[in-house]
Amino acid sequence: MSALVLGGTGAVGHHIVQQLLASDQWSKVITVGRREVPLPADQPGASKLQQVVVNMDALQSEAAGSFAGVDAVFCALGTTRADAGSADGFRKVDHDYVAAAAAAAKAAGVPYFGLVSAQGANAGVPSSDWRLLHPLLYTRTKGLAEEAVKGQGFARAGIFRPGMLDRGDKARSIEKLFAPLTGAIAVSDVARVMLADAAAFKAGSVAGVGVFEMKDMRAAAAAAK
Numbered sequence: 001m002s003a004l005v006l007g008g009t010g011a012v013g014h015h016i017v018q019q020l021l022a023s024d025q026w027s028k029v030i031t032v033g034r035r036e037v038p039l040p041a042d043q044p045g046a047s048k049l050q051q052v053v054v055n056m057d058a059l060q061s062e063a064a065g066s067f068a069g070v071d072a073v074f075c076a077l078g079t080t081r082a083d084a085g086s087a088d089g090f091r092k093v094d095h096d097y098v099a100a101a102a103a104a105a106k107a108a109g110v111p112y113f114g115l116v117s118a119q120g121a122n123a124g125v126p127s128s129d130w131r132l133l134h135p136l137l138y139t140r141t142k143g144l145a146e147e148a149v150k151g152q153g154f155a156r157a158g159i160f161r162p163g164m165l166d167r168g169d170k171a172r173s174i175e176k177l178f179a180p181l182t183g184a185i186a187v188s189d190v191a192r193v194m195l196a197d198a199a200a201f202k203a204g205s206v207a208g209v210g211v212f213e214m215k216d217m218r219a220a221a222a223a224a225k
Helices: 011-022 056-062 087-107 131-150 173-182 187-202 214-224
Strands: 002-006 028-033 049-053 072-075 112-116 156-160 208-212
Touching (some): 002 011, 011 028, 011 187, 087 112, 112 131, 187 214
Parallel strands (some): 002 072
């Protein structure tokens, strides 16, 4: 199979790329983003990787050809309000880029689209751009991104809703503090579940929209190991 990954420089996306490259099930891996994904010097399967650098604001036009003939797209795009610089900047990455990626994948005939969303994602939640109410904006934006993906009508859309993430050595300070208390899920397990769902679709055992909450992801990760 062949795969395209967006958000490959992030914590979950990096593991998606690593696991795709290391798996014999995947013969070609394409990353699309504003910069290349750094890989370990001894990364298994690195020869399968093709990295495409684009202006994300022109994703659909600049990367259209990269989606052609791909079996699965894995989207792990996401940022923080602090990194984005504003509520609008956050929405651009977590919704607009995701919607553009889904549209490009559908236009190219990609049958599978897997999205890293978030626990509690809900497009119907009232929100505000006020910084103090950012959790509501986050919840709504993630929900709207899910709707943008589901609205494309993929043969299979996997929606993955992790709660607190265990990013290992990439953990933010607050994550290091609360991860042991909240039962955080390892980013490698999120990636593992996404790849397993795509493989299950290819094998014909799943179709339509599949939503994976934390408990579902833990069970699927254990089964995939």
